[in-house]
Amino acid sequence: MTTRRAPFFLSLFIVFLFALPARAGDQVYQYSTIDALLAGLYDGHLTMDKLVAQGGFGLGTLNTLDGELVVLDGVPYHVKAGGKATVAPGTARTPFAVVADFDEDTILKLDSVQNLEAMNKALEEGLPSRNAFYAIRLDGRFSLVKARAIPGQKKPYRPLAELVKRQVIVKFTNVEGTLVGFWSPAFVKGVNVPGFHWHFLTKDRTRGGHVLDCAFKGLVARVDELRQLKLVLPQGKEFDAVDLVPDRGAELDAVEKNPAKKQ
Template structure:
């Protein structure tokens, strides 16, 4: 994640290689060409218009986070919950602030605010410059799936500390990176993650990236719309 902030937008791992490591997750694509959601063997790409499309197997990613999701707890939500209330509930279910958590909600939303990023051209601008111009969308009264991860604070820069969630509508046509939401009713599933595998690129851009800049946490918070 710190490398993305320093405009390292090209990676070396293809979608086929990524799916060897998990069938559930999120990320982005080379040249920052939209948002990624992984569910089952399906990878969807949300470009700047917020429309989901299929992804070729040889497309590469500079940042993605996936797992083989096996829910440890499942509950039914039958009342409206905003972002803060939803996160508090997940924290209680995970019951360990120092582990990663995988989260999936399937059901109805009163609203979901999303963003997607534009495909970039070299020389790449910094990510904060990119997200300042990113298109945002509000989807009201939709059904779909919201999934992602809770990352412990000590992993900031490797991943996004706190919650990082993407959403996909039931018709598989709309979604993106989630910035705010209010759920109405549905199924919430969570699992704790204690094993972590990291694959780092070996190219020149990554070798020269500043991965510990001043104000890292604040920059990631801004970039992720938190």
């Protein structure tokens, strides 16, 4: 007696079906790559309307590298150089952004935090794994938030590591607001920012920026573990022609961790 085997493609379908994750919201949606941004690709085609349809919590920048983008509670905020934040029009476009639908999985309690490095260290120690993605939200009063934004640029664009010298740094003291952040694992080097990446928005949603430093006492970090990454690459000759071969780790470090003086 012989038995008939299921076709191979059907077997694969069954494997993939049962391999699907239990929850549908555990996804990081990312447009373009951090290395493309570092290389000077500052114009994208993704609109704010389409971005927030993929997730209501996130960060990035606007076309021409015009300031910082903070997505909070489903609303995209455009933070200009100098720290002023306004709601970005639905038609505004981004060259790089990362969003998720925030769904709290874990709470981490943080006591006295004197600087960004100390906060990152405490959070990293509390993460269930360093090999997953995490969206992280902190709401409350901060004794200090040091933030920056870069003015919009004109073509021909220069690399981001050069333009960061023109960043405008602002300091907020004794301010209520929200830290919007992501942890990305080391294996996404060149695609995203390995480790932590933070943006800030005040409680009244009128000021903010890319976080360079912060301090606070007794806040809670709400953490959403994310096990899927959806990466969408820009279409067009600009992205297709950009040189993504060089290792830009040193440039990223300069942009993220070594702020220049305010000019």
